[in-house]
Amino acid sequence: MQKKAPWFYPLFFIFFLTCFFLMPSVFAGPMDLLKAWELARSHDAEYLSSVYEMEAGETFRAQARSGLLPHFSAGASFTHSDSDRYDKYETRRYAVSLRQPLFNLESYYHYRKSGPQVMAVRVAGDMAAADLKLRVAESYFDLLASIDHMSLLLAEEAAVARQMEQFQAMEARGVSTRSDVLEARSRLLEVRAGIIEAKSNLQIKKDRLSRITGVPVEDVLPLGLHLAYDPPGLSLKDWQEKALAANLRVRYHEYYLQVYINGERQALSRHAPTVDAVLQHMDTNESTHYRAADDTITSAAVHLNIPLYSGGETSARHREAKAIVKKAQADLDHMKRDAVHRVTEAYTRIEGASARIYALEEAVDANILAVESSSQGVRAGIRTPTDVLDAERRLYNSRTRLLQARYDHVMARLSLLFHAGTLEDEDMEELNRLLAVSGNPAGG
Incomplete structure (x- = not known):
């Protein structure tokens, strides 16, 4: 008779399938820039913090509007009194109250202030999204640069090792000196020391990208071999105006x-009077051992409050508030100058990188x-092995x-778009097209 499988086998199967689908970083192919960006939007704590901050900021308008709208409240009380001198009695009260501000400059300017507050929060959200694009791209291309640098060092190590073997053979034949072999060995050890340093740097760059994306990073797609590293299309003045x-x-x-500015007006408005309309309705029921009394009061009033002195507050x-306005104006001037400076710096770096690339290729x-x-x-015997x-x-x-110049060009281009305020999703897609999608993945 065939033995029945244990009851927990299906659970193992379900667990295996769950692990398979929840670990895309293990089973998926090389990570490209768009995949890294997609993961970062779901896992980067700094970006998610800004998203929640923006959600909180969207409530500023409603909070400020409440100061201009009616406030309705209801209340009730029950009192039981009992003493040796008087008979016991009970009192029940029920009340509703409606207060509508008629004139309140402080609440009005608080509401006016909330409009630009909400817009600033939304711009802060856009800043966080653009900053995430920049951080992902910088981490991705820094990792690619480290991988390519490691590849160059390994190629140089192999070349120097071949040269040392040739020099040793030449020394055995008497056509080379011991100093040539020692020179080659010294160079080989120097390159190997560089490889050790590059491995540490490579791991650091992997960890940095992993921290942003939230998944381990193994293979990434390298830059394409034949790319155009052209200067910026627009003039520097155009980019400065964009910024x-x-x-x-x-x-x-x-x-x-x-x-x-509205905050200053709000602070000044505390000198102004306030006017409120107040509507109240109250029912009172009082009962003792000898009688019961019901009383209903409905009142409508206009309250005027004139502030006279608050201790100088x-x-x-x-x-x-006036000093804060001046500070905000100075901060704005600083940001404008900084934006122009950073755009100019990025523009100059692109031009310099373009010229360096073509010169270094030659x-x-x-x-x-x-x-x-x-x-x-x-x-031929006319040059030495040291040559x-x-x-x-x-x-x-x-x-x-040359490798560094190429990556400088890519990152300067990204920085130019970021500081000009024009870094969009389409730019990430365009950067992703620079990668060698059909080529071999770059890895550690």
Whole structure:
């Protein structure tokens, strides 16, 4: 007879399927920029904090509006009295009250202040979203740069190791000196020390991207091989004008300047009188051992309150509010200058990186020829093995600088869009298209 499977086998199967679908980072392919950005929007604590802060800020308008709307309240009380001298009695009271502000400048300016407050909170949310794009892209391309730098070091290690083997063979034949072999060995150890440092740096960059995305990062897609590293399309003046009009930090401080201006008016309005309409209705039921009495009172009134003296607090708060307005204006001026400076800096970095890339591409080609020429010169007896090592050092130095220039161009372009206030979702998609989707993944 066939033995029946244990009852818990289906539970193991369900558990396995759950783990499979809840661990996309393990079973999925290489992470591209869009995938990293998508994960960050769900896992980055800094961004999620700003989302909840924006949700809280959306309530400012409703809170401020409440100061202009009627307030309705109801109450009830029950009193039981009993003493040696008097008979016991009970009193029940039920009351409703309606208060409607008719004239209240402080509440009015508080409501006026809430409009730019809400807009500032929304801009802060946009800033958090743009900052997340920038942090994800910086972390992603920093990781790619570390991976590419590691690849260059490993290639240089292999090249220097081959040269050392050749020098050892030449020394055995008497056509090379011991110092050439020692020079090659010194260079090899130097490169290996660089590899150890690069491995540590690579792990740090992986951890940084993992912290933002919330998942372990193993493989990422590398930059494409044939990309155009052109200067910015618009003029510097155009980008500066964009920054003054659209930079998110500038817009945030513009809204908060309006908040503080209305805050100053609100502080000054505390000198003004307030007028409220009050409607009340109260039922009272009083009972003793000898009688019961019911009383109903309905009243309508207009309350006028004129502030005369508050110990100097109102004047002090107004002076404080005026100083805060001046500070907000200074902060706004600083943000405008900073936006122009950062756009100018990013624009200049793009231009410099473009020029460096094309110059270093030629330098790499020239150094490849120099290595080949030095190797031929050694075989011909007119160059020394040390000349070959020097040529290879220059070659890998040029390749490293070219690699850095390419990533500088990408990040400067991203920084330009960010500080100009024009970094959109489409820009992330365009950056993602720079990756070699069909190529081999870059990994540690």
